[in-house]
Amino acid sequence: MNLRDHVAAHPLLRRHFRFLTVTDLVPEEFRESQVESLYNIDTGWANLLKAWRFDEFALDPSRATLAIGLTGMDGDTIKNKYLMDKYDIQINKTSRNTVLFMTNIGTTRSTIAYLLGVLVKIAGDVDERVADMSTPERRIHDKRVRSLTLELPPLPNFSCFHQAFRGRSLDGRTETRDGDVRSAFFLGYEDGNCEYLTMEETAQAIKNGRECVSAQFVIPYPPGFPILVPGQVISAEILQFMQALDVREIHGFRPDLGFRIYTEAALEQAGQANAVWKAQINSTAAQVESE
Incomplete structure (x- = not known):
């Protein structure tokens, strides 16, 4: 949870990034446990056991989904332009407004520290770019942010077979x-x-x-x-x-x-x-x- 906590507490990072929680990813009707976060600083991982025991869907805590819509960039851009090409960070998958990081038994504190440093650099680049924008450019940027955070395309249900x-x-x-x-x-x-x-x-x-x-x-x-x-x-x-x-x-x-x-x-x-x-x-x- 060190990674999630640092992003939530860092004043620069939390303006641009947010790790999604159980409430973001699992609808309430599938969460009998009513657990909202798998980790609690007071009770540790007790919520994880409760969620896995009672809920129809439970999250894997080793996978961390980062919402990046506030940067004005989509997941594919963050992945290729920054994480892979510039900083040699491989990620599991992207969506329109998220990237998914996977941790494992080989993940070290220095690995987490490196990723946090990279996210700080990306957030700083975004701030610098926005500060240099003209008024029309800022309107375009804000429209892009709204598109990635609020105006999400409606995911259609399966229609039917002919x-x-x-x-x-x-x-x-x-x-x-x-x-x-x-x-x-x-x-x-x-x-x-x-x-x-x-x-x-x-x-x-x-x-x-x-x-x-x-x-x-x-x-x-x-x-x-x-x-x-x-x-x-x-x-x-x-x-x-x-x-x-x-x-x-x-x-x-x-x-x-x-x-x-x-x-x-x-x-x-x-x-x-x-x-x-x-x-x-x-x-x-x-x-x-x-x-």
């Missing part, structure tokens, strides 16, 4: 929300089964009532988790999230081409094949029951 790739229960009779990603993935191997729609064209198609179905994984980085998988219907909420993103890499999406989606003819053909399979399953189940 009917052609909808899963079934083990007996084949009940439709589930699961999807047959394998069939959807390999259907996209044939170029004739796919087409490209730009983000604007996709939004218009959805508005007109068409189900646009992703033919590949779409993965913004950071943080590197898919917001679309093969066979998933593209929703208006997913489009809003994509439009709000300001990350450098989105695997599976090119702004000049747009989304790779299945043609309506390919979806109809896949749906017919799925219907035949369902009929065969139901027929087999009926025969078993009659016997």
Whole structure:
């Protein structure tokens, strides 16, 4: 906890950085213990044991998530421009407004001291840069800070799989929300089964009532988790999230081409094949029951 405590107590560091706590990362409904911090100066690690025993989700105290939005820089910039390229510090992952540090049995006090010194230098650089800004530049900086701290893009819920790739229960009779990603993935191997729609064209198609179905994984980085998988219907909420993103890499999406989606003819053909399979399953189940 030495690292977290020093950042919280340092007047310069706490203006720009903050380590996220249990309350930031785990919603209250999943914290039966009502623990807000894993470590307490009076009781030590007693809260950690309580959280791990009773809560549905518990944090690993060896992983420290640092919020960096107040610097006006995103996680990828902090990681590459400063931590890795300038100070040779390797980190676990980044998000739009955080970086994740991992400690282990080999982490020493000097390691922590070095990291704290680097954070002080970064915070000092930010202060110097802001002090030299003109009024218009300061407005841009403040807008960037608001974007990284308050105006976060709404994370969309999973939409659904298209009917052609909808899963079934083990007996084949009940439709589930699961999807047959394998069939959807390999259907996209044939170029004739796919087409490209730009983000604007996709939004218009959805508005007109068409189900646009992703033919590949779409993965913004950071943080590197898919917001679309093969066979998933593209929703208006997913489009809003994509439009709000300001990350450098989105695997599976090119702004000049747009989304790779299945043609309506390919979806109809896949749906017919799925219907035949369902009929065969139901027929087999009926025969078993009659016997």
